[in-house]
Amino acid sequence: MAEPVLEIRNLNVDYGLGDRAVHAVRDVNLTLHRGEVLGLAGESGSGKSTLAYGMTRLLAPPGVITGGEVVYHPQQGPAYDVLGLTDRQLRAWRWAETAIVFQGAMNSLNPVHKISTQLTDVLKAHDPKMSEHSRSARAREMLKLVGISADRMDAYPHQLSGGMRQRVMIGMALILQPQVVIMDEPTTALDVVMQRQILGQLIELRERLGFSVIFITHDLSLLVEFSNRIAIMYGGRIVEEAPAATIYRDALHPYSKGLLSSFPALRGPKRELAGIPGSPPDLAGMPAGCSFHPRCPKAFEPCNSAIPVLGRPDTPDGAGRSVACWLHPAEQPVG
Amino acid sequence: MTIPTSSIEQVIPGQGSMAQPEAAKPSRAKRQRFLFVRNKKAATGLVILGVYVLIAIIGPWIAPYDPSARSNDLVQGPSAAHWFGTTHLGQDVFSQILEGTRSVMLVGFLAGAIATTLSVLIGVTAGYLGGKMDDSLSVLTNVVLVIPAVPLMIIITSVLNNASDTLVALVIGLTSWSWNARVLRAQTLSLRRRDFVEASRASGERTWRIIVFELMPNLTAVIASGFVGTVIFAVLSEITLAFIGVVSNSGWNWGTILFWAQGQQALGQDAWWWFVPAGLAIALLGTSLSLINFGIDEFVSPRLRSAGKTKLKTASGGTVRMRIGFTPVLSNSATPHTHAKVVATPVMREAK
Amino acid sequence: MKYFLQRIAFYLFTAWAAITLNFFIPRMVPGDPVQSLITKYQGQLSTKSIQSLYVLFGLDKDEGLWSQYIDYWKQLFHGDLGLSFTFFPTPVSTVIGQALPWTLLLVGITTVISFLLGTGLGVLAGWRRGSWVDGLLPVTTFFSSVPYFWLGIIAIYLLAGPDSFFPSSGGFDSGLVPAWDQYFIPSAIKHSLLPALTILISSVSGWILSMRNMMVTVSSEDYITVAHAKGLPERRVAVSYAARNALLPNISGFALALGFIVGGTLLVEIVFSYPGLGYTLLQGLGAKDYPLMQGVFLVITISVLVANLLADIAYLLLDPRTRKEG
Amino acid sequence: MTSIQDAKAPAGEVVLEAIGLTKHFPVRRRLRDLFRRQHSAVHAVDDVHLTLRRGQVVALVGESGSGKSTVARLLAQLYPRTGGDIQLHGESTRVKGGSSFRAYAARVQMIFQDPFASLNPVHTIRYHLTRALKIHHNAGDDLDAALAELLTRVSLTPPERYLDKFPHELSGGQRQRVAIARALGAQPEALLADEPVSMLDVSIRLGVLNLLRDLKERLDLAILYITHDIASARYFADQTMVMYAGRMVEGGDSETVTQTPAHPYTRLLIDSAPDPDRLTGDVDPLEEDRGNGEPPSLINPPSGCRFHPRCPAAMARCSTDLPVPLEIGDAPGHWAACWLYDKAGAR
């Protein structure tokens, strides 16, 4: 496999402090390789966004990172821990190395500034020496790249449609040619036609520019189609991680299985829709042991007492994947 | 149709799936509404206000002297006999303050209640009904808003002979509802299209029921903070009116004290004890009301709550501040978190 | 544009209603200007002069309210506000003209400074929550609850004295004549310091608070996080992203405050004998000077409405979302 | 206690029918429009025919802004309509407010998209349901029993556990169930469900949809199921109608419409739906022809077929003539408003 570009090691993120802290992300280990699309799925509240914001240190108060490392491998030079950077270094790292596209583009764009301003101020912040002219040329180029004509440069966000705004965001994310692009549900507000169009474009750009993507959504079918590898989160932990096709064909964790059988398929024979019984766990009062066990149809004795570790499963194709389930005890923990 | 019925069985019947484990959600149901009392600011405000209310009720009884009674101690400084000193007629300032509290509180709260009622009636109705009704009520609101309140109060009170506290409260109430009405109208406009209002309309509720039972409870906090704001305004107005001597009521309030003090140039005679306490009493009352208002604001919008602790200790002993955009890192070692127990021994798997 | 015409129509209608009220309200007051004048000069003005004053003011003729109202509008359209009684025979417009600049300068500049200062501090308090600015809040709240006339009087007592830098009253040294020169301006500024400070202290807290709250609300918007994620310098995020958006809702509050410049700080002008409009209004009120009251009310009404209209326009200019291109 | 009717009426009876339903929202006029006679308007819904039958689910699919919610609100008589007719049991109805509206609401109820917003946060579940029963005088003598029955019906059992909770104490799925129970409180014949699950989590959606289908079967309700997720329409609806820019473009049996879509727009929709079986990163074949992919302006909708600017198979005639519903022929009742199927008029 390709070399890693971003390694998350034992990341822990809490909301709040002390006893009342909510542990939203726990001991997450995840590696993003160069050029790949890593999908992150899991139902609402499972900690996907927290993970994304946590590793970039963008989490708003009362979020705190209580432990872990986020090791970034730049194209040149030694790897370093993003969590150890000073504020100034972090500002320089942001967007130049890792850019983020959020869910609602309307909310991601400052409503009172023209999109040209918002595009160029990144350039100004990261490369103050760049001339006014070349900044605007670059912005124009990015817009063209995402399929928006350059004459919309002077438009305000509200003058663009939802799809166009989302594309502006994608263009903005790529303007500094970062190594990693994190996309947190970038298309949920859009309808399917637009969604496909934008994702298609993104994949194409990734092939041309060679950046890696962390793609967050809870729509598994979308992930299966668009990403190389998928990690599934539940209750703040990664419960399974495998190549997209592998997961789709043969999910090991009962939760992943449940997710995959929760949505109706449009094509092919009508599948049985099993769904997942119960409702998502309350992060403040997590059940002991495996957090999924109260909803798990296959729960058995160790599940309610011990937390399973993410590790390579004891299955024949266990090589490229890992799972945290007592049904498939880890042969060797990841991380 | 080949939808497997099993799925229904699995999801619906009995308590199988959707039933919640009982303990999962503690029932902090109704108490949530009074949670704002737990806010430190609101609690402080309420305590101070409580003292004022108490004085308003029992003040005249605990006053050491008749506040109007003359004595031979003319313009005496604070002493054991006269805590806040005396006036040019030898009246006891402390007793005047105690006695005056009632009038101030009465006018403040009555005017606040009148103005709030009017603003709710006009603002919410305008906001909910819209159209012509909204237009005419908005013009009314704006006209009242545009006419300067204090001069208007002066004019109206001068029409009334011997305005009692109630009448003064009425005048203040009638002239100061418009700002809140505007705020409420805007709030209602944003609520009106909310799904739950539409939903109760769709389920066939009558208009007045929607306004009273669906909209108003959601406006409680806004109404409450409007009320508190109007009370402050009313208190200041009453005191201003009394201070410039246009209110003709004969009783004591803090404005009357200030009026006498200023008429007798208390500060010019260095009789600060005569002038200062009433002003401080007003300021403290105003502060307590503002604190309550803070509490309400923060209750409505939790974002406004100051983060309890903003300075954090990191594992290495340094401190970091909680701030937007730079999440504090308390420890960046990659050791697994303590609460994840790694069980080394593989557990027997159930036969498939 | 349509929106604009609608607003203007709305404002015109409101103005009409308010001006009509302005006409009727002063006439509700009992007593008449002549009597007030006599009582004002207790014993100094002989009661014999009553008749001469009625003749002088032209009040010896009886005229119906309605025809007065019609005349009032006729006069208004000629830009004529009538003659003041208190300052007879000075036209109301002259009285207002001589007082208005003082009020505008004192209260106007103070309001602007208060807004700017309060907004600035509010931005700081909202951006850096829990810092020292937050600690300032309870103090400013306390001061904003103090009746400002009280504060003014205390300020005079404490700060103005025989040898003090601060004069206790007036708009400028009594030996000077208003002129743009090196004698008058410093004197005018010196005289405005205490009243300005009083207004400032009691009004700044409102701005701090509302700006802080808006900042807090805006700070949690996604685009602020995005701005951070973009690695923009903190100042740019705070000013150009957060404060710029947080300012918008305060604009209309500011406009309204500007509109209330005239009517709002009546007592400061009285306490400091400041030759402004609020003080003039109070004199008019005391003297049953209908024309003057009407005139001042008209100025207030119009200024509030114009300020609101300006706020609408400012909003239009500052918030591109309202700028619907057609 | 018979507060909720269980008796089965003959299936297939038409409950609610929309005939040529049209809704134009007036647009704020601008200065230069003053000199123009014509008032511009958002053509949100144009000439929509829809039939809801007892015991049947009709799905209405289409992209965002195509007018689905407007249709639902028109049917619930929450908006006055611009044109067309709504027939309840064959009788034309137009109600605005007051008791006639209540009488209508007793028979046609609506469920809103967002279960988080459609319950008043200050009232308990008990209040919501009591009101639903009382407005339509369905409470009977024993209110508690009626409430319990309502909750049981939507599988919120035991009822006592939920009655005194506030909406914020319930999960999304539970809230949507309460919203459904509230609609059922009126004992309606028709239920208009406007995207009832789009705000719910993947794992919870299924439960609510299954509940709706169960209700349809047991209570013999006529249900309009609005969604933009065409796959769920396939699974849960008997009939599926596709809307595009305010007009119906295709309709028929759900399986047929989803498996053999006739209208180019339906095809685009189905091709765009995420499909795990597709190869990773496969660029869509339709990509190039799709124009800017933007839905058309509804103020000045395209002439002729509203889809023609984006249609890969557009013909000259598509930009001029408004297509009429045409029978496809592959399955009974399958139609599409597309000139491709105009065998007679083919040139």
Added chain:
Amino acid sequence: ACGDSPNANSNNANKASVDYLRIGMPNGTQTENHNPFAGTSSANALGYKWMIYEPLTMWNPVKPAEPAKPWLAKEVKWAADYKSADITMRDNATWSDGQKVTADDVAYTFTLLKTNEALNANAIPFGDITVNGSTVHVTFTAPQFVNQNKIMASTTIVPKHIWEKIADPATDINKNPIGSGPYTLKSFTQAGIILNVRTEGYWQDLPKVKELRYTSYADNSAQTTALANGESEWSFVFIPNYQATFVSKDPANHKIWAPGVLGIHGLYINTTIKPFDDAKLRQAMNMVINRADIFTQAEAGYFHPQIDSVTGLPNGAGDAFIAPEYKDKKLTPDVAGAKALLQSAGYKLNGTTLSDPSGKPVKITLTDPAPWSDYQTTLEIIKTNLAEIGIAATVDKANQDKWDQNVQKGDFGATMRWTNGGATPYDIYQTVMDGDLLKPIGTAAQQGNFGRFKSPEATAALKAYANATSDADRTTAMNQIQKVFVEQVPMLPVGSDNVGGAYSTKNWTGWPSDGDAYAGMQPTQPYALDVVLHLKAANS
């Protein structure tokens, strides 16, 4: 640098010695109006009209019985019936534009008043006005004994050659005042008016004060602060506790002098209300008022000098007019006497409640406008005084306009109010007792007799006094008036008006005083000019 600035030489710091006098009045905003006839003009409100324009004679109200000094007129000769007067002008007076002051100017001024009702503030009934050389002969349609000083000593004479060109003298603001006085207008602003001394042409020695700076303060408090700070050197204002507020700030220089004049303040009693229609009751009330308390506590020990005489005539100014029978009758609190009087009149005092002969408790409402704090304090004191004889009084702080209305309509119990003032006690008694001014309850009595006091004797005596042609007749009438006043007590006199002022001797000395009472002390009255002419620089 700024040579042409009007303020260039106002830079006070540069001046070696102070050559200006700062005069203040608490009269609020002023607008430019130098019309000496308009009551609303700034010239009137601040009194600077007396520095620009002059009267015919200079009258000293502190010694009202003394004859007025000739001023612009060399001599004024009244006919015995006071229905005509001959005024002879001095010949060395000039207007500030250089023209001579002539008898024509006087005749013109009188004609102006006669023909303009609006300007004739004292309602003087002018008859024919003729000029003969430097003498003006003026007749009146009624005897003017009581008005003589209003005509001669408080009418500003204006130049004919200027005023005849003015279209409407009533509404003209007289932008460039040309007068005969020693000062001319330098500048006007709403905060201050500056007068410059004339360089030449004044008919007597020019004053030492080179510049007069008038400032109008917003209210008493601002004026007092200014006085205390030394920003104001001369003013007429009520200063509460003047020792502490004013004098103590500079004991060597800050002074107050407040001589009484013929105008009084007292408690008007509504004589139509039972049982207050009973003179005995009113007498008893009069006996218990503690005027000393009122003087020290309500009037700050100076403002309304205490009245001692039972006739209600002020000490000093009134002495000359007191009837022989009342010469030594003083008003002193006498509770026992009052009780005895009441008992004899059929009233009963049960504990703390007085009942009238019909058995009803005696109650009274005392009313005055809320903002008049000295009156309010007075009422508070009267209230406790009345309580001593069992009369339950309540103090009502009325709204000023309502109070005005109610007092005029006779809708009040008792109220503190002032009387008109003049050169004789006539004005005082007329305001209180004149039956010609009596109006039924409910109709506004604008000129006086608010208490609805009905006394044909008093009315007749007042008429007799005004129309008398000899001093003896006048004395008789005056004695008669006083008798009615003392016996009937239509009003309870409390304090007199004063013509006083607060001043500072820091820069200027020569102010009138008890020892040298050459004039009153109010800066707004005609004699203010006389005062200024007496001033000398303190350090010279």
